[in-house]
Amino acid sequence: MSQSPAQSIALEVPVAAPRSSSRSCGDLPLSPRLHNSDLAPTQAEGRRWGYYSLFALWTNDVHNIANYSFAIGLYALGLGGWQIVLSLAIGALLVYLFMNLSGYMGQKTGVPFPVMSRISFGIHGAQIPALIRAVIAIAWFGIQTYLASVVLRVLLTALAPSLAAYDQNAILGLSSLGWVCFVSIWLVQLVILAYGMEMVRRYEGFAGPVILFTVAALAAWMYFKVDGNIAWSIREPLTGAEMWRNIFAGGALWLAIYGTLILNFCDFARSSPCRKTIRIGNFWGLPVNILVFAAITVLLCGAQFSIDGRIIESPTDIIRSIPNTLLLCLGCLAFLIVTVAVNIMANFVAPAFVLSNLAPRYLNFRRAGMISAALAVLILPWNLYNSPLVIVYFLSGLGALLGPLYGVIMVDYWLVRKGRVNVPQLYTEDPQGAYYYSRGVNLRAVAAFIPAAVIAIVLALVPHFEPVSPFSWLFGAAIAGFVYLLIADRRRAFEEVDGESIAVANASH
Template identity: 25%
Template sequence: MGSSWPEIKHKLQCPVDEDAHYENTTWCNRDLIPIPPDRRTYGIWSYFGYWTVSGSCISAWSTGSTLLAFGLGPQQAIGVVVVGGILAGLLAVACGWMGENHHIGFTVSSRFSWGMRGSYFPVILRSFVSCMWFGMQAFWGGQATRVMIGSIIPGFAHMPNYFAASSHLQTKDFIGLLIWMCAFIPGLLIRPEKLQIPFLICFTFFCGSCFGLLIWGVSQAHGPGSMFHEPSSTPNVGWSFMFGITAILGSWGSGTLGQSDWTRYANRKFAPTLSQLIASPLTIAVTATIGIIVTSTSRDIMGGEIEWNPIYLLANIQEFYHSSPRVRAAVFFASIGMVFSQFSISVVLNSVSCGMDLAGLWPRYINIRRGGYIMACIGIATQPWQLLATADKFLSVLSGFGVFMAPATGIMLADYHLVRRYKLKVGDLYTGDSSSIYWFSNGVNWRAFVAFFAGMWPLLPGLAGTVNSYSGGSWTGWVRLYNLTFLIGLAISFLIFWILNFFFPPIALGQEGPFIGEEVMYGIAKTSGENDTGSRDEERKVPVASVV
């Protein structure tokens, strides 16, 4: 006899740990609760591993193209990367503090700033950006896979295209994407607290690719290349330097906003801090510097146009040397590093954070793993090859989402560090009614929305001017302001939110409380006193507590 609908619904719910002290509700599941001690598996070196894949990636390699576009010279660009990396590390420390203290991620943290219902706004916003970025990261991962296959089978690199020209997709790229996705999807089965070894493997391969290309470029060009010594082309180095810094912050802004998604796995306080302050600027700066030098040397060696994307550079190298066996072997091992890099960055900045955001929208039926699958489907359904090929403005618009991420970051920092001063009533973050101190007015904190739009609107004219290539006249000031997006948006929203809370303080500031009672979390409670022989009284189990 077939199962009834209530039974089917129950089977579709997210798994619950054995002897769990929570239930799947509108606000809670296994991936949204404060991480219990047995799942806090990240120490100092684990966070170094996290930042090696977050800071050493293709995006960091290509950062030089953005900085040189601002008119900076290569050596000035390196200085910008160092300063920007340090600031990104400091921002990561500030954004990740609630994860270290309360072991909650961005999805749940949004509730004390925006309200229980209002938190859906930043969560949906970040989910949308993550899905779009994943689509492009997956496409680049597929192209790295295509280059790797082409190094084994040279004819594959020149494979005839069987797709219509209007699809803007090559058959070889499609095959590479399918293979990359087949490798990525099983990776979603790995729980976030178990990713340390995969991080190490990915970093090792990508590091080998970077230094292999660096050795090739410097040895063949007998130095860093002519472009490396070119002077600055901007009359205003100060503005360009500031533009470069905010570009670095914008590139890693979404990652720093969600730092608590990862710091909540810390096995002790301050475990992430050292890596955030050292590994963050070090990995970003070294990778970007290598990218600048290799790009400079490759132009001198092979001529032609500058190629900032290392994936396409590897394909060009194989063509330049006529697919000789030695070069094909080198390209094969280097492209493996690119494949692994795309895998790791998609996990770090996309699947885990997006999966938890989607879990926050429907906790009964979506957890991080299922959210990752949904993200993968949406990301590929956007047909990133179409977007990259036919929409010249698309990347500018997507990059412009820093206009929204910066104010959200400012609100979170002001609320946690200044308004609430690190004090949270954690249990109320999982209570969806007026008994929660984070219910505000019908589940929405109006202060957050006012601060958000106050920090966003001054940047919109500059975004429109940049996307539509407006320049000169009245647009110059707006575009310059937009180029400082992350600094300006964060500062305005931070200040406005703090002022609003000063004059209109929310209820119950300063109250603290755990997710559940400590005696319940650890499953035992002791009766008072000892027996006549001095032995401890019998420990008894405490009934499971659920958060409704």
């Protein structure tokens, strides 16, 4: 499906005249090490992610089990109901702003995240941010698949209690029933992936209303169960400076949770027709959706606390207590559907593009996705999930790197280049190419990333810095962006851009 190495990249829609350049950008050879049909920019007919698609995408992600567990955990910080809503509102506005900046890049250029990273890090240096994102995604793909399989086990044992007998043994750390459930969920996700991004879009669109209706119905049921007597706090509420510190810490942590998708949102936004679509779809999907999510969290947790003084860990705790088997099963099924939806969007799409980017000649989106899914099984993710050391030091440490990456990429695109990108030259290894830099690596971007990454990891993991650890993503992004702004070569950034383009002409699209 990819073009031959001898073919040249053709500009489809020039949108800006060149400022100054002595080089031609449209006749450099296409490199098979950098291009295939899945990595090529999307064409107009392939841009089907409209308002609803983006809204449904975020609905699934916002209302997933892990996010509810995080929001409920804000009670442990001493925040009350209105404080939790305010904290999540602050986080929602930050996520909305940063997500739009990333999405606009993808919409304009039409390229996925590994290719987008070539702009700032170079055609080969882009493997640094891409691989960091992929490792995190593969690990969490396995973990989320395991968590979905746990929900499936609850569902199956509710329908057939005799199956509980197969949940007592252990094979590599998982019971026989656990293996059946895990492999089943794993295969369902592979089937969805096999049909490409269009099937991902359709599944996200189907799952969004399912989970929204489920959590709304669950909240209404709990509200009437306690006759509206909601506990707005579970202990003496914080006041003063400590209260505001925890409110802003909660918002910063919410931003860090979305650090992965903020980085590679262009994988989805590249298929949106215009900026307005991203702006409106993200508005309803993020700030509005997150405020609804915050209200439901407070209602569910407050209602349960009013009943028995117990703090739930997630909505599934409430679902398990539903006396009606049919309603219990429907609730489990809804959370199963949304967990799969979240896993695909957050942890499947990214490594599929990244692995395809490693060997475009041999790996398309589907093959790369299969490999990443296989790796997610081989790491035995239930053991990772049950190891606090791995979660805190390995995955959290890698997560701290996402802020510095985002800072470099955004500053390079918006402040240094002013949004001017020569898309065709993202796919050439010619030394005359705009993004060849030094043997394919922009050493200035790496130099800005490394110190910021070290600082972010120290802030995130060293106990002494615990008071500021929630802000490690922001600190990392700000430091990396500022350093890069100081050392970036602005003259080269403009001299090497000989016009812009929306997409690469590709007969296979």
